[in-house]
Amino acid sequence: MGAQDTFHTNDSVVLMQDALHKLGSDAEIQIVPGDDHWQILDWHGGLIGYSLAEMLQRLTLK
DSSP states (O other), X not given: OBTXXXXXXXXXXXXXXXXXXXXXXXXXXXXBTTOOTTGGGGGGGOHHHHHHHHHHHXXXXX
């Protein structure tokens, strides 16, 4: 999530992050300083590819 989200969804993501943490979830949510709603797509060389690689890694470890 971009910290400067142009649709202002970053505040709700922070609330979700807090709620998941309180529930003991191991979900990882990262707030990227300075990125907006569209810049985040370039994060780590491409958000979709990064996300898919992370999911594949977790699925193959179990």
